[in-house]
Amino acid sequence: MAGVTTRTRLSPDQRRTQLLDLGVRLLSTRSVDELSIDLLAEEAGISRGLLYHYFGNKAAFHEAVVRHAADDLIAQTAPPTSGDAFERLHASMAAYLAYVEQNLAGYLSLVRGSAGGSEAMREIYDEARAALTDRVFDDEHDGFRVPDTPLARLVVRGWAAMAEDAVLSWVLDPTGVSREQLLDMLTAALPSLVATVPEQ
Amino acid sequence: MAGVTTRTRLSPDQRRTQLLDLGVRLLSTRSVDELSIDLLAEEAGISRGLLYHYFGNKAAFHEAVVRHAADDLIAQTAPPTSGDAFERLHASMAAYLAYVEQNLAGYLSLVRGSAGGSEAMREIYDEARAALTDRVFDDEHDGFRVPDTPLARLVVRGWAAMAEDAVLSWVLDPTGVSREQLLDMLTAALPSLVATVPEQ
DNA sequence: GGCGCTATTGAAAAAACGTCAATAGAATGG
DNA sequence: CCATTCTATTGACGTTTTTTCAATAGCGCC
Numbered sequence: 001m002a003g004v005t006t007r008t009r010l011s012p013d014q015r016r017t018q019l020l021d022l023g024v025r026l027l028s029t030r031s032v033d034e035l036s037i038d039l040l041a042e043e044a045g046i047s048r049g050l051l052y053h054y055f056g057n058k059a060a061f062h063e064a065v066v067r068h069a070a071d072d073l074i075a076q077t078a079p080p081t082s083g084d085a086f087e088r089l090h091a092s093m094a095a096y097l098a099y100v101e102q103n104l105a106g107y108l109s110l111v112r113g114s115a116g117g118s119e120a121m122r123e124i125y126d127e128a129r130a131a132l133t134d135r136v137f138d139d140e141h142d143g144f145r146v147p148d149t150p151l152a153r154l155v156v157r158g159w160a161a162m163a164e165d166a167v168l169s170w171v172l173d174p175t176g177v178s179r180e181q182l183l184d185m186l187t188a189a190l191p192s193l194v195a196t197v198p199e200q
Numbered sequence: 201m202a203g204v205t206t207r208t209r210l211s212p213d214q215r216r217t218q219l220l221d222l223g224v225r226l227l228s229t230r231s232v233d234e235l236s237i238d239l240l241a242e243e244a245g246i247s248r249g250l251l252y253h254y255f256g257n258k259a260a261f262h263e264a265v266v267r268h269a270a271d272d273l274i275a276q277t278a279p280p281t282s283g284d285a286f287e288r289l290h291a292s293m294a295a296y297l298a299y300v301e302q303n304l305a306g307y308l309s310l311v312r313g314s315a316g317g318s319e320a321m322r323e324i325y326d327e328a329r330a331a332l333t334d335r336v337f338d339d340e341h342d343g344f345r346v347p348d349t350p351l352a353r354l355v356v357r358g359w360a361a362m363a364e365d366a367v368l369s370w371v372l373d374p375t376g377v378s379r380e381q382l383l384d385m386l387t388a389a390l391p392s393l394v395a396t397v398p399e400q
Numbered sequence: 401g402g403c404g405c406t407a408t409t410g411a412a413a414a415a416a417c418g419t420c421a422a423t424a425g426a427a428t429g430g
Numbered sequence: 431c432c433a434t435t436c437t438a439t440t441g442a443c444g445t446t447t448t449t450t451c452a453a454t455a456g457c458g459c460c
Contacts, residue, residue: 116316150376158362165361176350188396196388
Protein backbone atom coordinates (compact mmCIF):
# COMPACT_ATOMS: atom_id res chain seq x y z
CA MET A 1 0.00 0.00 0.00
CA ALA A 2 0.95 3.65 -0.15
CA GLY A 3 3.08 4.98 2.69
CA VAL A 4 4.48 1.70 3.87
CA THR A 5 7.44 2.95 5.87
CA THR A 6 9.86 0.34 7.06
CA ARG A 7 12.50 2.02 9.16
CA THR A 8 16.02 1.04 8.17
CA ARG A 9 18.37 0.46 11.02
CA LEU A 10 22.04 1.23 10.41
CA SER A 11 25.08 1.07 12.59
CA PRO A 12 25.81 4.38 14.34
CA ASP A 13 28.92 4.88 12.19
CA GLN A 14 27.07 4.33 8.95
CA ARG A 15 24.23 6.64 9.94
CA ARG A 16 26.61 9.29 11.18
CA THR A 17 28.60 9.41 7.98
CA GLN A 18 25.44 9.23 5.88
CA LEU A 19 24.12 12.33 7.65
CA LEU A 20 27.44 14.15 7.45
CA ASP A 21 27.83 13.42 3.74
CA LEU A 22 24.30 14.60 3.11
CA GLY A 23 24.94 17.70 5.20
CA VAL A 24 28.05 18.51 3.17
CA ARG A 25 26.05 18.17 -0.02
CA LEU A 26 23.11 20.26 1.13
CA LEU A 27 25.25 22.96 2.70
CA SER A 28 27.18 23.52 -0.50
CA THR A 29 24.23 25.26 -2.10
CA ARG A 30 22.28 26.74 0.85
CA SER A 31 23.52 28.61 3.89
CA VAL A 32 22.97 26.95 7.24
CA ASP A 33 19.92 28.95 8.22
CA GLU A 34 18.36 28.26 4.86
CA LEU A 35 18.54 24.56 5.67
CA SER A 36 15.89 23.27 8.06
CA ILE A 37 16.31 20.08 10.03
CA ASP A 38 12.95 19.18 8.55
CA LEU A 39 14.33 19.19 5.00
CA LEU A 40 17.49 17.39 6.02
CA ALA A 41 15.55 14.63 7.78
CA GLU A 42 13.21 14.17 4.83
CA GLU A 43 16.12 14.07 2.41
CA ALA A 44 17.87 11.47 4.55
CA GLY A 45 14.70 9.42 5.02
CA ILE A 46 14.80 9.66 8.81
CA SER A 47 12.93 11.45 11.56
CA ARG A 48 14.08 14.78 12.98
CA GLY A 49 14.59 13.16 16.34
CA LEU A 50 17.34 10.94 15.02
CA LEU A 51 19.46 13.87 13.97
CA TYR A 52 19.22 15.30 17.47
CA HIS A 53 20.10 11.91 18.86
CA TYR A 54 23.35 11.95 16.89
CA PHE A 55 24.39 15.58 17.05
CA GLY A 56 22.55 17.23 19.92
CA ASN A 57 21.52 20.43 18.17
CA LYS A 58 21.70 22.18 14.85
CA ALA A 59 24.83 24.19 15.52
CA ALA A 60 26.69 21.06 16.63
CA PHE A 61 25.58 19.29 13.47
CA HIS A 62 26.82 22.16 11.35
CA GLU A 63 30.15 22.12 13.13
CA ALA A 64 30.43 18.37 12.60
CA VAL A 65 29.75 18.81 8.89
CA VAL A 66 32.45 21.47 8.57
CA ARG A 67 34.92 19.34 10.49
CA HIS A 68 34.04 16.38 8.27
CA ALA A 69 34.78 18.42 5.16
CA ALA A 70 38.00 19.77 6.65
CA ASP A 71 39.26 16.33 7.61
CA ASP A 72 38.53 15.11 4.12
CA LEU A 73 40.47 17.99 2.62
CA ILE A 74 43.46 17.47 4.89
CA ALA A 75 43.51 13.73 4.27
CA GLN A 76 43.19 13.91 0.52
CA THR A 77 45.91 16.51 0.02
CA ALA A 78 48.72 14.41 1.40
CA PRO A 79 52.05 16.13 1.96
CA PRO A 80 54.66 15.57 -0.74
CA THR A 81 57.85 14.10 0.69
CA SER A 82 60.34 14.21 -2.18
CA GLY A 83 61.88 17.05 -4.12
CA ASP A 84 63.10 20.48 -3.14
CA ALA A 85 60.99 23.21 -1.61
CA PHE A 86 59.79 24.45 -5.00
CA GLU A 87 58.69 21.04 -6.17
CA ARG A 88 56.96 20.29 -2.91
CA LEU A 89 55.19 23.63 -3.03
CA HIS A 90 54.02 23.02 -6.56
CA ALA A 91 52.84 19.50 -5.75
CA SER A 92 51.03 20.77 -2.68
CA MET A 93 49.19 23.40 -4.70
CA ALA A 94 48.33 20.83 -7.37
CA ALA A 95 46.87 18.48 -4.80
CA TYR A 96 44.89 21.30 -3.26
CA LEU A 97 43.55 22.39 -6.63
CA ALA A 98 42.65 18.84 -7.57
CA TYR A 99 40.75 18.44 -4.36
CA VAL A 100 38.73 21.60 -4.87
CA GLU A 101 37.93 20.56 -8.43
CA GLN A 102 36.84 17.04 -7.58
CA ASN A 103 35.14 17.90 -4.35
CA LEU A 104 33.62 21.28 -4.89
CA ALA A 105 30.55 20.61 -2.74
CA GLY A 106 32.59 19.66 0.29
CA TYR A 107 34.97 22.55 -0.16
CA LEU A 108 32.15 25.05 -0.52
CA SER A 109 30.41 23.93 2.65
CA LEU A 110 33.75 24.24 4.44
CA VAL A 111 34.36 27.76 3.19
CA ARG A 112 30.78 28.79 3.90
CA GLY A 113 30.83 27.48 7.41
CA SER A 114 34.11 29.08 8.34
CA ALA A 115 33.54 32.79 8.02
CA GLY A 116 29.90 32.95 8.93
CA GLY A 117 29.93 30.59 11.82
CA SER A 118 31.14 30.50 15.37
CA GLU A 119 34.60 30.66 16.86
CA ALA A 120 34.88 26.86 16.71
CA MET A 121 34.25 26.91 12.95
CA ARG A 122 36.98 29.39 12.33
CA GLU A 123 39.38 27.24 14.26
CA ILE A 124 38.55 24.27 12.07
CA TYR A 125 39.15 26.39 9.01
CA ASP A 126 42.44 27.67 10.36
CA GLU A 127 43.53 24.09 11.01
CA ALA A 128 42.79 23.17 7.42
CA ARG A 129 44.71 26.18 6.18
CA ALA A 130 47.63 25.44 8.45
CA ALA A 131 47.73 21.87 7.18
CA LEU A 132 48.28 23.24 3.69
CA THR A 133 50.94 25.82 4.50
CA ASP A 134 52.82 24.43 7.49
CA ARG A 135 53.64 21.07 5.98
CA VAL A 136 55.67 22.68 3.24
CA PHE A 137 57.79 24.65 5.66
CA ASP A 138 58.00 22.31 8.60
CA ASP A 139 61.42 20.84 8.10
CA GLU A 140 64.34 21.91 5.98
CA HIS A 141 63.98 25.06 3.92
CA ASP A 142 66.03 24.21 0.86
CA GLY A 143 65.12 26.45 -2.02
CA PHE A 144 64.16 29.68 -0.32
CA ARG A 145 64.17 30.79 3.26
CA VAL A 146 61.20 32.11 5.21
CA PRO A 147 62.39 34.05 8.26
CA ASP A 148 60.16 33.43 11.27
CA THR A 149 59.04 36.98 12.03
CA PRO A 150 55.54 38.36 12.67
CA LEU A 151 55.58 40.12 9.31
CA ALA A 152 56.66 36.96 7.46
CA ARG A 153 53.82 35.05 9.08
CA LEU A 154 51.43 37.73 7.91
CA VAL A 155 52.80 37.35 4.39
CA VAL A 156 52.55 33.57 4.31
CA ARG A 157 49.07 33.70 5.76
CA GLY A 158 48.10 36.31 3.20
CA TRP A 159 49.54 34.19 0.42
CA ALA A 160 47.36 31.29 1.57
CA ALA A 161 44.31 33.53 1.44
CA MET A 162 45.30 34.54 -2.08
CA ALA A 163 45.76 30.93 -3.13
CA GLU A 164 42.37 29.95 -1.76
CA ASP A 165 40.66 32.81 -3.50
CA ALA A 166 42.41 32.25 -6.82
CA VAL A 167 41.81 28.50 -6.82
CA LEU A 168 38.13 28.88 -6.06
CA SER A 169 37.69 31.64 -8.62
CA TRP A 170 39.43 29.59 -11.26
CA VAL A 171 37.46 26.42 -10.54
CA LEU A 172 34.20 28.34 -10.75
CA ASP A 173 35.26 29.99 -14.03
CA PRO A 174 38.46 28.69 -15.66
CA THR A 175 38.09 30.55 -18.95
CA GLY A 176 41.33 32.01 -20.24
CA VAL A 177 43.71 30.47 -17.70
CA SER A 178 45.19 27.00 -17.92
CA ARG A 179 45.73 24.81 -14.90
CA GLU A 180 49.48 25.03 -15.27
CA GLN A 181 49.36 28.82 -15.53
CA LEU A 182 47.42 28.99 -12.30
CA LEU A 183 49.74 26.58 -10.49
CA ASP A 184 52.85 28.34 -11.74
CA MET A 185 51.45 31.68 -10.70
CA LEU A 186 50.68 30.50 -7.18
CA THR A 187 53.99 28.70 -6.81
CA ALA A 188 55.92 31.72 -7.99
CA ALA A 189 53.89 34.07 -5.83
CA LEU A 190 55.10 32.81 -2.47
CA PRO A 191 58.87 33.27 -2.93
CA SER A 192 58.18 36.52 -4.72
CA LEU A 193 56.23 37.81 -1.75
CA VAL A 194 58.68 36.46 0.79
CA ALA A 195 61.49 38.25 -1.04
CA THR A 196 59.94 41.62 -0.21
CA VAL A 197 60.15 40.89 3.52
CA PRO A 198 63.30 42.10 5.31
CA GLU A 199 65.47 39.12 6.30
CA GLN A 200 65.47 40.09 9.96
CA MET B 201 5.83 55.23 37.17
CA ALA B 202 7.51 51.97 36.27
CA GLY B 203 6.97 50.68 32.78
CA VAL B 204 5.64 53.89 31.29
CA THR B 205 6.19 53.17 27.62
CA THR B 206 5.59 56.11 25.34
CA ARG B 207 6.22 54.95 21.81
CA THR B 208 8.56 57.26 19.96
CA ARG B 209 7.59 57.96 16.37
CA LEU B 210 10.43 58.60 13.97
CA SER B 211 10.59 59.30 10.26
CA PRO B 212 11.01 56.13 8.20
CA ASP B 213 14.53 57.17 7.25
CA GLN B 214 15.61 57.76 10.82
CA ARG B 215 14.15 54.50 12.03
CA ARG B 216 15.62 52.58 9.13
CA THR B 217 19.14 53.83 9.71
CA GLN B 218 18.75 53.39 13.47
CA LEU B 219 17.89 49.74 12.93
CA LEU B 220 20.65 49.21 10.38
CA ASP B 221 23.28 50.80 12.60
CA LEU B 222 22.14 48.68 15.51
CA GLY B 223 22.15 45.59 13.30
CA VAL B 224 25.73 46.29 12.22
CA ARG B 225 26.76 46.61 15.85
CA LEU B 226 25.01 43.49 17.05
CA LEU B 227 26.09 41.34 14.09
CA SER B 228 29.75 42.13 14.68
CA THR B 229 29.87 39.87 17.72
CA ARG B 230 27.14 37.26 17.05
CA SER B 231 26.35 35.34 13.90
CA VAL B 232 22.97 36.00 12.34
CA ASP B 233 21.25 32.95 13.76
CA GLU B 234 22.57 33.78 17.20
CA LEU B 235 20.73 37.09 16.96
CA SER B 236 17.00 36.88 17.61
CA ILE B 237 14.62 39.52 16.36
CA ASP B 238 13.45 39.61 19.94
CA LEU B 239 16.81 40.82 21.22
CA LEU B 240 17.19 43.27 18.38
CA ALA B 241 13.75 44.77 19.01
CA GLU B 242 14.36 45.08 22.72
CA GLU B 243 17.77 46.65 22.15
CA ALA B 244 16.22 49.13 19.71
CA GLY B 245 13.29 49.87 22.01
CA ILE B 246 10.69 48.86 19.46
CA SER B 247 8.32 45.97 18.85
CA ARG B 248 9.20 42.99 16.70
CA GLY B 249 6.45 43.90 14.28
CA LEU B 250 8.13 47.16 13.35
CA LEU B 251 11.23 45.40 12.10
CA TYR B 252 9.10 43.27 9.80
CA HIS B 253 7.30 46.38 8.64
CA TYR B 254 10.58 47.85 7.49
CA PHE B 255 12.46 44.84 6.18
CA GLY B 256 9.92 42.09 5.47
CA ASN B 257 11.81 39.20 7.04
CA LYS B 258 14.98 38.37 8.89
CA ALA B 259 17.05 37.43 5.84
CA ALA B 260 16.16 40.67 4.10
CA PHE B 261 17.14 42.60 7.21
CA HIS B 262 20.47 40.83 7.33
CA GLU B 263 21.13 41.61 3.71
CA ALA B 264 20.25 45.27 4.27
CA VAL B 265 22.69 45.39 7.19
CA VAL B 266 25.50 43.95 5.08
CA ARG B 267 24.76 46.36 2.25
CA HIS B 268 24.74 49.21 4.76
CA ALA B 269 28.18 48.22 6.02
CA ALA B 270 29.51 47.82 2.48
CA ASP B 271 28.25 51.24 1.40
CA ASP B 272 29.86 52.76 4.45
CA LEU B 273 33.18 51.11 3.65
CA ILE B 274 33.10 52.22 0.02
CA ALA B 275 32.15 55.77 0.94
CA GLN B 276 34.73 56.21 3.70
CA THR B 277 37.67 54.92 1.69
CA ALA B 278 37.50 57.60 -0.98
CA PRO B 279 39.77 57.16 -3.99
CA PRO B 280 42.98 59.23 -3.91
CA THR B 281 43.27 61.51 -6.96
CA SER B 282 46.81 62.85 -6.80
CA GLY B 283 50.18 61.14 -7.04
CA ASP B 284 51.48 58.32 -9.16
CA ALA B 285 50.21 54.78 -9.12
CA PHE B 286 52.39 53.81 -6.18
CA GLU B 287 51.31 56.71 -4.04
CA ARG B 288 47.65 56.15 -4.87
CA LEU B 289 47.96 52.49 -4.06
CA HIS B 290 49.61 53.23 -0.74
CA ALA B 291 46.98 55.85 0.14
CA SER B 292 44.21 53.48 -0.80
CA MET B 293 45.57 50.76 1.45
CA ALA B 294 46.03 53.26 4.27
CA ALA B 295 42.43 54.41 3.97
CA TYR B 296 41.25 50.82 3.93
CA LEU B 297 43.31 49.93 6.97
CA ALA B 298 42.12 53.02 8.83
CA TYR B 299 38.54 52.12 8.10
CA VAL B 300 38.91 48.59 9.42
CA GLU B 301 40.62 49.90 12.55
CA GLN B 302 38.08 52.58 13.32
CA ASN B 303 35.05 50.65 12.23
CA LEU B 304 35.84 47.09 13.20
CA ALA B 305 32.25 46.25 14.11
CA GLY B 306 30.89 47.25 10.74
CA TYR B 307 33.68 45.52 8.89
CA LEU B 308 33.24 42.30 10.84
CA SER B 309 29.51 42.13 10.19
CA LEU B 310 30.27 42.66 6.51
CA VAL B 311 32.83 39.88 6.38
CA ARG B 312 30.68 37.54 8.45
CA GLY B 313 27.62 38.10 6.34
CA SER B 314 29.38 37.64 3.03
CA ALA B 315 30.89 34.20 3.35
CA GLY B 316 28.16 32.48 5.29
CA GLY B 317 25.21 34.06 3.61
CA SER B 318 23.25 33.84 0.43
CA GLU B 319 24.21 34.60 -3.14
CA ALA B 320 23.06 38.20 -2.75
CA MET B 321 25.46 38.71 0.15
CA ARG B 322 28.42 37.52 -1.80
CA GLU B 323 27.55 39.94 -4.57
CA ILE B 324 27.55 42.80 -2.10
CA TYR B 325 30.95 41.72 -0.85
CA ASP B 326 32.33 41.43 -4.37
CA GLU B 327 31.09 44.94 -5.11
CA ALA B 328 32.92 46.28 -2.10
CA ARG B 329 36.11 44.50 -3.07
CA ALA B 330 35.85 45.73 -6.65
CA ALA B 331 35.39 49.28 -5.41
CA LEU B 332 38.71 48.99 -3.60
CA THR B 333 40.73 47.49 -6.41
CA ASP B 334 39.22 48.89 -9.58
CA ARG B 335 39.53 52.51 -8.57
CA VAL B 336 43.30 52.32 -8.42
CA PHE B 337 43.59 50.93 -11.93
CA ASP B 338 40.74 52.67 -13.68
CA ASP B 339 42.58 55.35 -15.55
CA GLU B 340 46.22 55.81 -16.37
CA HIS B 341 48.68 53.19 -15.24
CA ASP B 342 51.76 55.26 -14.54
CA GLY B 343 54.17 53.43 -12.31
CA PHE B 344 53.55 49.83 -13.26
CA ARG B 345 51.39 48.22 -15.88
CA VAL B 346 48.69 45.64 -15.25
CA PRO B 347 47.87 43.81 -18.48
CA ASP B 348 44.16 43.06 -18.74
CA THR B 349 44.27 39.27 -19.07
CA PRO B 350 42.29 36.60 -17.23
CA LEU B 351 45.40 35.57 -15.32
CA ALA B 352 46.19 39.15 -14.31
CA ARG B 353 42.66 39.55 -13.00
CA LEU B 354 43.10 36.41 -10.96
CA VAL B 355 46.32 37.84 -9.54
CA VAL B 356 44.80 41.20 -8.63
CA ARG B 357 41.79 39.52 -7.10
CA GLY B 358 44.05 37.23 -5.14
CA TRP B 359 46.11 40.17 -3.98
CA ALA B 360 42.93 41.80 -2.67
CA ALA B 361 42.10 38.63 -0.76
CA MET B 362 45.59 38.69 0.72
CA ALA B 363 45.24 42.35 1.69
CA GLU B 364 41.92 41.73 3.40
CA ASP B 365 43.28 38.78 5.32
CA ALA B 366 46.48 40.56 6.35
CA VAL B 367 44.71 43.75 7.41
CA LEU B 368 42.17 41.92 9.52
CA SER B 369 44.80 39.69 11.09
CA TRP B 370 46.94 42.69 11.93
CA VAL B 371 44.09 44.73 13.39
CA LEU B 372 43.06 41.81 15.59
CA ASP B 373 46.66 41.28 16.72
CA PRO B 374 49.22 43.93 15.72
CA THR B 375 52.07 42.66 17.89
CA GLY B 376 55.42 42.73 16.14
CA VAL B 377 54.41 44.58 12.99
CA SER B 378 54.13 48.34 12.64
CA ARG B 379 51.43 50.00 10.59
CA GLU B 380 53.98 51.24 8.07
CA GLN B 381 55.52 47.79 7.70
CA LEU B 382 52.12 46.34 6.92
CA LEU B 383 51.26 49.08 4.44
CA ASP B 384 54.62 48.85 2.72
CA MET B 385 54.31 45.09 2.48
CA LEU B 386 50.89 45.27 0.87
CA THR B 387 51.87 48.08 -1.46
CA ALA B 388 54.99 46.25 -2.58
CA ALA B 389 53.12 42.97 -2.94
CA LEU B 390 50.93 43.99 -5.85
CA PRO B 391 53.61 45.06 -8.33
CA SER B 392 55.74 42.15 -7.19
CA LEU B 393 52.93 39.74 -8.00
CA VAL B 394 52.02 41.45 -11.24
CA ALA B 395 55.64 41.19 -12.36
CA THR B 396 55.39 37.41 -12.38
CA VAL B 397 52.52 37.54 -14.90
CA PRO B 398 53.51 37.33 -18.59
CA GLU B 399 52.94 40.70 -20.30
CA GLN B 400 50.68 39.23 -22.92
C1' DG C 401 -8.56 71.44 19.81
C1' DG C 402 -10.11 68.12 16.64
C1' DC C 403 -8.77 65.34 12.35
C1' DG C 404 -6.24 62.45 9.33
C1' DC C 405 -2.19 60.18 8.13
C1' DT C 406 0.77 56.51 9.07
C1' DA C 407 4.38 54.80 12.27
C1' DT C 408 3.91 51.56 15.68
C1' DT C 409 2.13 47.95 18.54
C1' DG C 410 0.52 43.45 20.57
C1' DA C 411 -1.59 39.34 20.19
C1' DA C 412 -2.00 35.30 17.73
C1' DA C 413 -0.66 32.03 13.83
C1' DA C 414 3.06 29.57 11.54
C1' DA C 415 7.34 27.54 11.38
C1' DA C 416 11.43 25.78 13.28
C1' DC C 417 14.00 23.82 17.07
C1' DG C 418 14.55 20.54 20.68
C1' DT C 419 12.92 16.55 24.16
C1' DC C 420 11.67 12.06 25.51
C1' DA C 421 9.09 7.92 26.46
C1' DA C 422 7.59 4.39 23.36
C1' DT C 423 8.53 1.41 19.28
C1' DA C 424 10.60 -1.95 16.35
C1' DG C 425 14.82 -3.78 13.58
C1' DA C 426 18.39 -7.13 14.13
C1' DA C 427 21.29 -10.16 16.45
C1' DT C 428 21.75 -13.74 19.95
C1' DG C 429 20.81 -17.87 22.49
C1' DG C 430 17.92 -21.66 23.33
C1' DC D 431 12.42 -21.46 14.49
C1' DC D 432 10.88 -18.76 18.41
C1' DA D 433 11.72 -15.74 22.33
C1' DT D 434 14.65 -12.30 24.36
C1' DT D 435 17.51 -8.49 24.64
C1' DC D 436 19.69 -4.49 23.02
C1' DT D 437 19.46 -0.10 21.04
C1' DA D 438 18.60 2.52 16.74
C1' DT D 439 14.69 4.93 15.57
C1' DT D 440 10.35 7.10 15.81
C1' DG D 441 6.44 10.37 16.55
C1' DA D 442 4.05 13.11 19.39
C1' DC D 443 4.59 16.98 22.35
C1' DG D 444 6.66 21.38 24.45
C1' DT D 445 9.43 25.39 23.63
C1' DT D 446 11.42 29.00 21.12
C1' DT D 447 11.58 31.96 17.17
C1' DT D 448 9.75 33.90 13.14
C1' DT D 449 5.97 36.15 10.68
C1' DT D 450 1.39 38.22 10.01
C1' DC D 451 -2.14 41.79 10.58
C1' DA D 452 -5.93 44.34 12.52
C1' DA D 453 -5.94 47.74 16.13
C1' DT D 454 -3.59 51.71 18.31
C1' DA D 455 -1.56 56.18 19.05
C1' DG D 456 1.99 59.84 18.03
C1' DC D 457 2.46 64.02 15.28
C1' DG D 458 1.56 67.51 11.94
C1' DC D 459 -2.14 70.27 9.81
C1' DC D 460 -6.14 72.95 9.52
